[in-house]
Amino acid sequence: MSAKAAGATPPQYVITAEDLTKTYGDVTAVDGISFSVPAGESFGLLGPNGAGKSTTMKMIGGVAQRTSGSLTIMGLDPEQHGPEVRAHLGVVPQQDNLDEELKVRDNLLVYGRYFGLPMSYLRPKADELLEFAQLTDKAKSKVDALSGGMKRRLTIARSLINEPRILLLDEPTTGLDPQARHILWDRLFRLKEQGVTLILTTHYMDEAEQLCDRIIVVDKGRIMAEGSPASLIRDYSTREVLELRFGSERNASIAGELEGIGERLETLPDRVLIYTHDGEAALEEVSARGLRPLTSLVRRSSLEDVFLRLTGRSLVD
């Protein structure tokens, strides 16, 4: 049965986690989280460093054992059927672990052999993936010679060698320059269009907004909120945000004088945020009160604001 015919029937979940918990000694990295991911969805775990995102990814990949709770991937428990579950997965780890002793194309071939796939399948597949990753002219290069963005694309190409149904991406664009990020997003978007289920962790709100159908906001191992990027912004923030900077000395002291403007006020060390439906009107009101900020900016609300609202902290520190 193909996924297309599933319109009337309830969604077919490829991942189901219930009360998933992982402790390392006294530290609780993941604290009872539950979620389900239907086939073909692009699902994001958004949270700061140390929120438990990578640990959750490791449990899905079957390379970290959960402390309690249940987890099924394609109907299988990754702890009991590690190799079998991983045959369905493509994994892009946070740090590239390409085989530096092998050339670019050989990296793909050898990785495919780890899945027990025959060379007759792998040779054309490797060429196809090199083209997909825009690395065809680098096929015979050493991995060393690739730029950061190229290495990342090769790692993604490698993760696709076994035609995975689920692609796990742990911080896929961390450390890349803007241009390299956009190329990568484009490639990931194509995969999504082809029906691959994407599970990605990120602490970049723009990445989550670009790529994810649905997000869970994670902090300290717990789910703070769940929904589509747009619905999260709608539910937890206002339409617009007015950012004011009065200089690091004065931001806190001036906050009192801003009382009553907009719906909500958030004072950060470097700026004051005013949440409102109409940023320009709020800015006029600020001027009318005789306050002169060093800089002012009206922008749309983002997931960053959602996170700030939920946890009282910034996403990227």
Next chain:
Amino acid sequence: MTVLTQGHSVTEEARNRRFGPLYSRNAKAVIGRGLMATKSSNWMVMLSGFFEPVLFLLSMGVGMGAVVGSVQGPGGQEISYAAYIAPALLAVSAMNGAVYDSTWNVFFKMNFAKLYQGMLYTSLGPLDVAMGEIFLALLRGLLYATGFTAVMGLMGLITTPWALLMVPASVLIAFGFASFGMGITSFMKTFQQMDWINFIMLPMFLFSATFYPLSVYPEYIQWLIQAMPLWHGVELLRQINAATFTPATAVHIGYYLVMIVLGLMLTTGRLRSLFLK
């Protein structure tokens, strides 16, 4: 261009294979990777591992041998000093090759290249990785042993066709050291700790009755030496080269078989606890 083709048949076939949690019967993929990586590696390093025991044989066997004259072999017969130490040096070279491959190489792949993490995110289990890496160490041991046995033949130190059995026996010795070496390496976190391996290997090389018979030691030292793995390898090869087989031969072989099984258990268990925690 599509990345996901409609016909999943080939992948499905691989997916539907029966997997244990530790072993997916695919150590050959790890071996294939090793052979491919060897193509780009430094051949001088490979060659130096072969020449080291040959140089020892020339200096000690031929040089010292001129002073020492003939000594008593395992069967009580008089043999040249070179013929006495040559099998011992072959055992040492099997040990060195296996230990180098299974310790320094593995240490690097584990801690710096992150190779095993990548492998274990595929269908490979820890036992596939351990067996593949150990097999590569053995292949290298086999090449060294074959070459060294050929040198012994050219130097006229081989007098019996039984001596050809030294090659598989060397592989057995290498297997014992490689399976243990990889397990022990998994505990190592720093280069300083790796130095401890040399601290154990060098005395074992010098004192395992390599250059003189065990009888020179007081009895309690003899027991200590006999507990060490290299002594069993030295004695085994010496017996084979003299075509003198005794019940002790079986003990030497048994020692290595036990070492191999325990080493594989240790290595697999360690890989499992390191990467599948």
